[in-house]
Amino acid sequence: MSRLVVDNVSKTFGSTRVLDGIRLEVPDGSSTAVVGSSGCGKTTLLRVIAGFENPNAGSVTVGSEVVTREGFSLPAHRRKIGYVAQDGALFPHLTVGQNIAYGLNGGMAGRRRRQEQVRELLEMVSLDPSYATRRPHQLSGGQQQRVALARAMARKPDLMLLDEPFSALDTGLRAATRQAVADALRGAGMTSILVTHDQEEALSFADQVAVMCTGRFTQVGTPEQVYAAPADLFTAGFLGDTVLLDATLRGAFAETALGRIPVQADAPAGAATVMMRPEQLVAQAVSQVDPGCATVRGVEFRGADVMLTLDLDGRTEPIQVRRVSVAAPAVGDRVDLEVLGAAVAFTDAQCATAADLTSGTARALPARDALSAV
CATH class of the missing domain: 3.40.50.300 (P-loop containing nucleotide triphosphate hydrolases)
Known part of the structure; x- marks a missing residue:
């Protein structure tokens, strides 16, 4: 009851x-x-x-x-x-x-x-x-x-x-x-x-x-x-940091600047924005034979963890990744990225609704075609 x-x-x-x-x-x-x-x-x-x-x-x-x-x-x-x-x-x-x-x-x-x-x-x-x-x-x-x-x-x-x-x-x-x-x-x-x-x-x-x-x-x-699994981008952004990527959805996967990423089972088809939490992206130091896909621009120390700001190859907007602070990479290091779990995909209409909700009440979401972290 x-x-x-x-x-x-x-x-x-x-x-x-x-x-x-x-x-x-x-x-x-x-x-x-x-x-x-x-x-x-x-x-x-x-x-x-x-x-x-x-x-x-x-x-x-x-x-x-x-x-x-x-x-x-x-x-x-x-x-x-x-x-x-x-x-x-x-x-x-x-x-x-x-x-x-x-x-x-x-x-x-x-x-x-x-x-x-x-x-x-x-x-x-x-x-x-x-x-x-x-x-x-x-x-x-x-x-x-x-x-x-x-x-x-x-x-x-x-x-x-x-x-x-x-x-x-x-x-x-x-x-x-x-x-x-x-x-x-x-x-x-x-x-x-x-x-x-x-x-x-x-x-x-x-x-x-x-x-x-x-x-x-x-x-x-x-x-x-x-x-x-937030219902919209407003909820996602209000409850924590997000990484937003342009994507094209094909079945259970999204094609993004980070490669092929799994998405939720009921994801819409076609063009979309996918959302991940910064802790879903694992920054790994590259080996001598692996050139990596990103360069560390900034490191924000938070005690138990750090927030890394990364320049992704071929993109003008940075992304942010959270990881433990022990042996964290330094500014200028090259890293590779591994995605943990599934991303959450939103249609353009859902993104527009989220932007309407945030108008005058919360921080604005990034443009649909930007790769960024809120």
């Missing part, structure tokens, strides 16, 4: 349509990441689900209960939905334990039971129970976000909404906090939606990724599907 069903939801502010016929299903106990650039409608979607905004059309169902439909909207406080904002929004005058207990119902259990629940919730978000006596200002940003999650989980919501909760953290703390939050939600079997503009965060956090552009989803699927 789907814990959350968003059916054909639209939302306008004045003459601006922010959400345009959004459809999304999140299965019970799973996580979905909604990823897109600033202003694409991600937070508005979250606010509609939470009950902070009413849609102009469509419905939202949580479990078996319709919480929003035409002419009806269940108040936010009655939706059994947890919400964690970007800044955590902890009460500064309360201790950590008091912040978490704020979300608990006292009932007949009394003070001792609430203390036990606070301790359990702190352990669930990977914080020692001793943190219960601290104040929010005594915590790091990542610890504050974990406390905010524990407070939201205290009410045992049917659905947890996370609105850019890690964006204010530095890189190392962000990764650790993200993992701790993901583990806590999975351990509790809780259904969740993460809104983020960070592609890596979306791909690593969720069971399902929904890519948004100008109020619409361009693709919804598993992280592996949307990254390795």
